[in-house]
Amino acid sequence: FTGIHILDPRVFDYIEPGVYSDIVPQVYRPALDRGDPIAAHVTDGNWYELSTIPRYLDISLAMMNGTDVITGANCKVSASASIRDSVIWDNVTIADEVSLYRTIIADGVSLEPGEHFENAAIVRAEMVRSCDEIPEKALKGYIQGQNYIVPLN
Structure with a gap:
């Protein structure tokens, strides 16, 4: 399940330090068994879970309210570029005849x-080159020129 938790510091009484913990079986269930109060606020509002890059893109596009592109500060985008359903962060330069669809362009x-x-x-390739270790679960990509490209499908 997903949600926002506001917890009393006593919650740490249920969690063994330095060991993986799952909040439902290791916190909420024992707390209920002890009779500790647990409250919830349920709403019909939207909840957006951003744990992956594809989810970040999907949610960003959903929140764009009908526009095709989100552009950050100090961007230079050629008038001949074709950009749809994309998110462009800060300090990005997009040259002539570039075509983007469902793409995230990171800073610089x-x-x-x-x-x-x-x-x-x-992202800029230097971000990947400077990593001591790339996590096993990280999406894999390739270097092209000065950039690191991560396919999202």
């Missing part, structure tokens, strides 16, 4: 003339 990325990306996340 520059795209070369004529590049085409669909269903991708793009």
